[in-house]
Amino acid sequence: MEGPRPSSVIRPVKLLRRLQNDRAESMLNWQELIAQRLQGQSLPQLPSRIQIPRPPQCIAEFLQLVDRPSTPLNELALLIEKDSEIATSVLRIVNGSQMMLRERVSSISRAIGILGLQRCKMLVMSAAIQASMSKCSGSHKQMRNLLLESQERALYARRVCGMTGGDPEVAYISALLQDLLLPHLMEAHSELYETYRPEKNRLVELENGQLNGDHSIFTAALLSQWNFADGVVASVVMHHSHDEILRNELLVRSEIGAVAVSGLLPGTFQQEPKGISLLMEYQKQIPEFDFLQAAADVDEELTTLIGTSPMRTTLGDRLSRLACAAIQENQEQVSWVERTLGSYTLEEKIGQGGVGVVYRARHSMLRRPAAVKMLKTATLSQQVLERFEVEAHITSELSSPHTVQVYDYGMTSDGTLYYVMEYLKGMSLSELVANYGPLPEDRVIHLLCQVCGSLAEAHSKGLVHRDIKAENIALTVCGGAHDFVKVLDFGLVAVKDEIPDLPDSCKIMGTPAYMAPEAIQAPDLVDERTDLYALGAVAYFCITGKLLFENLTLPQLLRAQVAETPKFGEMPCSDEFRAIIQSCLQKKSADRPQGVMELASQLGRCQAANSWSFEEAQQWWKEHVDSSRKNASHVLIPSLETQLAPTKDQDETVIFSD
Template identity: 40%
Template sequence: MNTPTSTQSAKLSIFQRSTSQALELVKSRVWIWPLIAVGLIMVMAFFAQYMVEKQLKREIEDQLTVVLNTVKEGQTRWFADQKKEVLAVASDTRLVAPVSRLSEILANSDDPFVLREEEGQKQIQDVLEPYDDVFEFIAYNVISPEGQVLASNDSYLIGLKVPSYEERPFKRVLNGEVVITHPFRSELPLPDLGKESDPTTRRSQEIMCAAAPIRKADGEIIAVLSMRLDPQDVFCRFLDLAQVGESGETYAFNDEGVMLSSSRFDEELIGMGLLPDQPQVSSMLTLEIRDPGVNMTTGGRPKLKRSEQPLTQMAQSAISRESGVNVEGYSDYRGVPVVGAWMWIEEYDYGLTTELDRDEAYRSLIMLRWIFRGLIGLILVTSVILIIATHFVRKLQKSMAQVVTEFQEMGQYQVMEKIGQGGMGAVYKAQHSLMRRPTAIKTLDPDKAGAEAMARFEREVQLTCRLNHPNTIGIYDYGRTPKGMFYYAMEYIEGITLEDLVKRYGALPEGRVIYLMSQVCGSLLEAHSIGLIHRDIKPANVMVTHRGGQPDMVKVLDFGLVKNLKSADQANLTQEQSILGTPLYMAPEEIESSEHADQRADIYALGAVIYYLLTGRPPFTGTSVSEIIMHQLHTLPDPPSEVSLNKISSEMDKLVLSCLDKNPEKRPESVKELVRSMRRSPAVEAWGYNQAEKWWSENVVFEQLDETDFQQESAQTREVAQTVINYQNRETEPDHLNKT
């Protein structure tokens, strides 16, 4: 059992150790660069957020402006149409006589109601009723210049005087204008509209009027024709169509800040007490557009009476004859923050606005802000973890050194440096511990490679060991490390692959191609003689070196795909209905069925390599493996002489094209025949020992191939390395382990 003293000592020890590690972390300064990176990322994140917000506000502003202008355009066109229609009706000459008679009777009588029984009423009705069917008018009134109703389809109104007549827009009509009013509340009692309404029940109604002067032939104005319109049916139609999203609405209002249309929130307004709870109640001509100072939709109650509350920011600006857009937000008549655009239509004396709840308008921005905050938090957490991890990685480097030491002993070989890395293994430069001979060691990690790759790797060693040709890479030894890492040791060659040779120095002269490829053929001749085909001949698998006093000496590498024509178990090492090799240099029969490929597949690949050396590019190119395969199967290559800038003999042209023939029967029967055919070229004597020695003395190849170049070129080569392609679906899967 721990005593209090021992417990305190343990806690003190932990505290001291933690403090020591923290101080060590601070002193190491590993946190400086991550901190700078975090700062830069945060600045970039905030700048990106600012730009996104700015763009979103611009889009919202454009959307509001477009909606507002569209509604305004629709309403003004409709107003113009109504003016034309009422003017056409008022210009009907059949109205002049009965209206004149009714005016005379009214002037000579003390009782204006005698007009109700006059024959002129029937005559006017017969003229105007057909127009009701054509246009959107629901009632008509003929009014004298003094404001007395001379005729109407509502007999109750005949003889009545229109209150405040001089203040109404009808005075403008007496001056010869055609006028259409915005919605207003009638001062004379009118019956409700609709078939089910009681005609005896009358009340003040929300109406609109289109009015035009009735003139005599000499142009004298004798009366005003006023046609009644239903604002709910026509005026509000455009506004209702402009409702955006869940909360957007477009509405009109007069210069007193009273709404001239219906709100989409009438039911909510009743619950808030802004509208009376009565049947058929509407916000039209009832609701004042005032700012309550609180959000009433969330239960807030204003401190001021409705009459004392100021008009909303939008209403004040519009009534001042200002147009504007506000995407930052202001309170509407419910106290809800909204964004909006507004204008004042001077010709018809009313304001128009479109508004959208700010929360809905910026819903995506709110989500984006949370995402940004989450990313910044993640970056901060990741940075802290990275700093701590970096600190501990340094401490682990010592223990990692022990692992490296374990790796450095592979049998009798000591690893010096890594010279290549694949997906499932690596290639190291090493030396024999006793003989000190430079060696290349190729490894395969069993944890990363599957059983098939392991089998192919081991088969490569076993088959390559049977080859003794000086132009074939030599195998010294193979085995496993204590950790199960499979490896084999082979010749270490300082040189350059044919692929890199062409990339660095361009297409080769025909004589040098013959000189180099004759050695490649010599290597393959031995393999073919014992029933082996390489199946992956390509420029990246052929290395040129200056070795043992011999310039332009060739070494054929990578027998990882070699096929034993005498083995019955060969099919077990490849996938069913699949092909192995590099598509740029693969024979058509290998693509169609790798099971039936023989040594003539290598001859096809040799022809493709010769083509590459002569022209600087493969016979076929494409943007995808599938495209290259289709060329290999169906396209005839251009003769090398038509592609290369170098001079190429007709004999070489014919030989290359025969090697690349789609029909294996038409290719050279063997590499021996291929060599004989190459030697018939007139350029066969153009390149030899002296020319090769001169070239190597003028081109310091090894100094150019530093480690960085090797890694870059190795990565490029791996992209077109051994490929397993399912012929049915054209999928490709690179195997990076066939690189030496």
């Protein structure tokens, strides 16, 4: 028989929660909610190499005996104690603040008596699965982060459910297990998940379109097979059904609502593009719920459980930053047009990216137009903000006519960083090739020599650009000269001999399609020759209209840059020019030209050098660019956000760690 509960457990507030839960259960039909969504859904077929976590044998025996009324508590306790990790989890939960015990419990038998058999059954099962997950494939760091995030969500759901009158432990277990199958689906269908763009669509929409179901449905089906309580299965299967939940007050204030809220917390793999907005909507519908205060409470509880770590950004900090960004984004709906920054008046928005917006501006005294790039600071780390300032500072010191000019930079009264740069009319080299096809050899040499002029000055000051690519080379009209090159985006510039001072996780930077082998394998060793490799890749792109390596996943592309040889035979150019491009693209930096001036000298000796003149360029623009419309304003907004590389395209700038 089940042992008596200590009198310290039954408190008025606990009794009230149970009464509220009883009322909710009398109105919510768990089984109906589950049936509507599962509809006989079977588990997806996963490769045999992928093992779904299962409880150990001792826990399987526990689950068989727990439903037998005649089983003594001490016999059940002995089975749990066979697995020290699970036993520790049970004691940690029963001694948590939610149970409101006066004395600390150290006996598993007593813990079972306090929790009750059914609740103990769910807690033991979830603890066993969590323990199994930690042994799954994947890097130790990745699994540690996933487990920590699931624990964070579980504690958050329990707090929310405690406010709304549901069963906190059901919410805790549901939130802990809501993404149980997601890591396994990601491993089985890696190419599908690499296409996911959280800023564009919801994860469940991608999964339903390709897998005939999503991870919440598959996980709920698995938990149902394992005989988890209906409340847990329903909470898991519905935790992405935000529109339906928010329309139904009963669902909002149930365990389902609490688990759905916890699923919106920011993590390694963001599943909802509008997570912070949905959190704010839940806060409106639950008056006693303050999502930032709940985060602070969870951070405090996690600190008690696992201690502090300098590598972990607290949940409160992450949510505060996202909330500030959402507020700032709403404020930015008010146009900056006709507002004044220093001596510049903003006239028209001409570009926008994930972290920046660009305006055409006019000087109050001069007639010269300018482009003002403004940075949304709320979501950015201190390191990214420092890089923005470094870019402005370094670019302003460069005087080459082939480097984009920076006139001014500063900060607005509301904390928005900006800098004022040269306003360019024209197109990028990438746009030129995309719109008009591969370029003739003489024109490519003409353009490359101008890029060499920009890099020569930067290199002489000990600066390595690190992100030379077709998108960062603008063709414009300067002083009546067409095909005049401007090199853009010095946001990833490195100062020679100072790269080792960067944090390890931030050293691998650049654009994969143009990245030299040493930038991938030994980023501390990048130098001027790293830029020459990228310039060789630009030349290859201009001549062929193709990247060095195409139709590869990011890991495959990085391996190709290190070990594979491009198809030089496909290049429609002279042998001497092909040899120069090949020399730039050598895997060992020692085998490339040893400086940009050496490369410029080699280009100048080509038979096709000086064949393409500014006069021919002017004629080409007259013939091919529609004179009835203005040339598109070309202002590149560099990608300053730190992103996980697998989510990026081959020709986008990325910053990632191993």
